[in-house]
Amino acid sequence: MTEKDLYQHLHKAFDAFAAKPSGEVFLDMQRSGLIDASGELQQWDAFLAIVATNATESNKATYFRCRKPTLGLPGRAEIDISRQSMLHYLSEGKRIITAVVDDQTGALREGAEVHCIDGKFLRTDANEIKSDNLGNLPTFVGVRNRM
Structure with missing residues (x-):
């Protein structure tokens, strides 16, 4: 991808983002985890x-x-x-x-x-019980992009 192609791609993405109603943008940012329910930026200090x-x-x-x-x-x-x-x-x-x-x-x-x-x-809890407990996380079938 050339620098010009990259610029055009970013310009199109920005235009699409800017065309969304603000409420939709807010919900998208919440769903992605960037902001919390009050619109504050979330800071995750984790690996x-x-x-x-x-x-x-x-x-x-x-x-x-x-x-x-x-x-x-x-x-x-x-x-x-x-x-x-x-x-x-x-x-x-x-x-x-x-x-x-x-x-x-x-x-x-x-x-x-x-x-x-x-x-x-x-x-994730304070118990020392010798079994896994990560709360109510969803489950998935089939491994993708693994490490």
């Missing part, structure tokens, strides 16, 4: 935000669908991170959180901090 797991009732998650916050804002791209990588990141002291969709607004917001028990189990 990863888990938005879904592939856990079933009979077994624990082997992959976690995550967003990588960028410059303190929730990223838009999602990647599936293996359980082994997730445990490794936590052992390195990286801050990992959950991200949940607000039932009232549909906005993505920061959930709870994830911690590890015995190097095997992932939890």
